Amino acid sequence: DIQMTQSPSSLSASVGDRVTITCRASQTISTYLNWYQLKPGKAPELLIYTASNLQSGVPSRFSGSGSGTNFTLIISSLQPEDFATYYCHQSYTTSQTFGQGTNVEIK
Amino acid sequence: QVQLQESGPGLVKPSETLSLTCTVSGGSIGIYFWSWIRQPAGKGLEWIGRIYTSGSTDYNPSLKSRVTMSVETSKSQFSLRLSSVTAADTAVYYCARSRGAISYYCDYWGQGMLVTVSS
Numbered sequence: 001d002i003q004m005t006q007s008p009s010s011l012s013a014s015v016g017d018r019v020t021i022t023c024r025a026s027q028t029i030s031t032y033l034n035w036y037q038l039k040p041g042k043a044p045e046l047l048i049y050t051a052s053n054l055q056s057g058v059p060s061r062f063s064g065s066g067s068g069t070n071f072t073l074i075i076s077s078l079q080p081e082d083f084a085t086y087y088c089h090q091s092y093t094t095s096q097t098f099g100q101g102t103n104v105e106i107k
Numbered sequence: 108q109v110q111l112q113e114s115g116p117g118l119v120k121p122s123e124t125l126s127l128t129c130t131v132s133g134g135s136i137g138i139y140f141w142s143w144i145r146q147p148a149g150k151g152l153e154w155i156g157r158i159y160t161s162g163s164t165d166y167n168p169s170l171k172s173r174v175t176m177s178v179e180t181s182k183s184q185f186s187l188r189l190s191s192v193t194a195a196d197t198a199v200y201y202c203a204r205s206r207g208a209i210s211y212y213c214d215y216w217g218q219g220m221l222v223t224v225s226s
Contacts, residue, residue, distance in 0.1 A: 001168070032210040038152075042218065043111075044201065049212040087152055091211040094165045098144075098152040 002026050002090055006099035012107040019075040021102045023088035028068045032092035035064055035073045038085045038101075047086075048073065078104070109134035111202050111217035119196075119224050125189040129202030129217060132183065136160060140205035141178065141185040142213055145198040153198075157205055158185055192224045 003026035013019050023033065031051035038044045046055045048064035051071060061076040075082055083106055088099040115127040129141065143155040156166035158176040166174045170189070178185040189196060199221050203213035 030210075034210075034212040036152075036213070043216040044203075044213075044219075045216075046212060046214050049207070049214075050210045055214065089152075089154075089212070091207070095168055096154040096211070098154065100151040 001095055002029060002093055002097055004088055004090055004097050004099040006086075006088055006102050008102060009100065010103040010105060012105045013078050014107045015078055015080055017078045017107075019078050019082075019104060021073045021086055021088075021104075023066075023071040023073070023099050025069045025071075025090055025092075029090045029092035031067045032090055033064075033066065033071045034089045034091065035062075036087045036089060037082075038087065044087075075104075109204060109215045111204065111215055113200060113202050113217045113220035115220065115222070117220065117222060119192055119222060120226050121193055121224055122191055125187070125192050125196060125222055125224070127187045127200055127202075127220065127222070128184050129186070130182075130184050131204070136178070136180050136183045136185070140211065141176075142203045142205045143176065143187045144201045144203060144213070146201070146219070147195070147198040155187065155189075155200075194224050196222070197224045198222065 005024045033051045035048040036044045047062050052064045063074045086102045110132045112130045119125045140157040142157040158164045173190045175188040199219040201219045202217045204215040205211050
């Protein structure tokens with residue numbers, strides 16, 4: 001299986017901050033990388049697909065970049081509704097895998 | 108707006124079979140993959156597998172011997188069966204629609220259903 005390693009595992013930030021989350025794959029996955037937001041009791045939400053494509057309806061403050069083994073999710077100006085856990089996900093191999101998650105907390 | 112809803116028993120005894128169904132509404136079940144993903148308490152997401160509307164499947168190798176997925180297009184439903192469960196299978200189970208051509212992503216998810224394995 002391809003291992004996906006996110007960093008940091010958690011972070012504390014304030015409204016308005018720029019937040020960067022990274023995801024590293026144990027082998028190259030081209031751009032087969034997606035990002036999701038999870039909140040307790042709610043359906044997970046797709047934010048970014050294929051590394052850099054913003055899902056319809058997702059605010060433009062979210063952006064993704066990267067290819068190969070290194071990927072980044074950026075929230076340009078953190079909003080109150082963005083406090084959540086974020087996961088990267090690779091679909092390069094048939095056996096898909098997720099990162100361990102990054103919990104974004106209020107500072 | 109596509110909506111997915113998981114249903115099934117929330118409590119399963121050890122060694123028995125966990126069975127969940129996902130009902131799709133607001134869109135066609137055709138031409139997509141349909142996935143199951145789970146999240147044990149305090150842990151990250153684990154991909155269980157996916158099924159195409161033709162019935163072809165892909166499973167997580169670590170669960171493959173215990174997993175069976177099926178689809179019933181006439182009812183806009185797909186299902187998960189996980190046999191010989193243990194406490195380690197206690198988790199929130201999500202169903203999701205998986206789309207893409209080469210790179211796949213889950214664009215619609217259910218809210219998730221907690222399944223507890225306990226006697």
